Amino acid sequence: MLEGAPAREGSEILSAAGDVVGIVTSGTHSPTLKTKIAMGYVESALSNAGTKLAVRVRGKVGAAEITKMPFVPTRYYKN
Numbered sequence: 001m002l003e004g005a006p007a008r009e010g011s012e013i014l015s016a017a018g019d020v021v022g023i024v025t026s027g028t029h030s031p032t033l034k035t036k037i038a039m040g041y042v043e044s045a046l047s048n049a050g051t052k053l054a055v056r057v058r059g060k061v062g063a064a065e066i067t068k069m070p071f072v073p074t075r076y077y078k079n
Contacts, residue, residue: 006036007055007064013040014054014061021046024055032072042066 006027013022027038038055046053051066 004060005057007038007040007057011038011040012056013042013064014056015046016052016054018054018061021053030071037071038064039069 006029007024008027009025011024011027012020013024015021022040022042024038024040027036027040029035030037042053047066049066049068053064053066054061055064
């Protein structure tokens with residue numbers, strides 16, 4: 001994604017054409033994944049896993065991709 005700060009609440013999510021299609025609700029750096037992660041709302045037509053988008057953070061635009069949650073697989077067992 002971007003060098004520098006991760007996408008935070010209020011960052012714009014952009015389509016490939018550069019149109020605003022959503023907004024970030026939360027974001028941070030993931031030490032487990034060693035990358036930046038964020039959650040947000042996008043138009044339903046763009047919500048499929050694997051969809052390539054972009055995020056505007058502090059005036060800079062970086063690549064983003066829709067993924068399924070959780071970001072990290074769980075390794076616990078329910079009884």
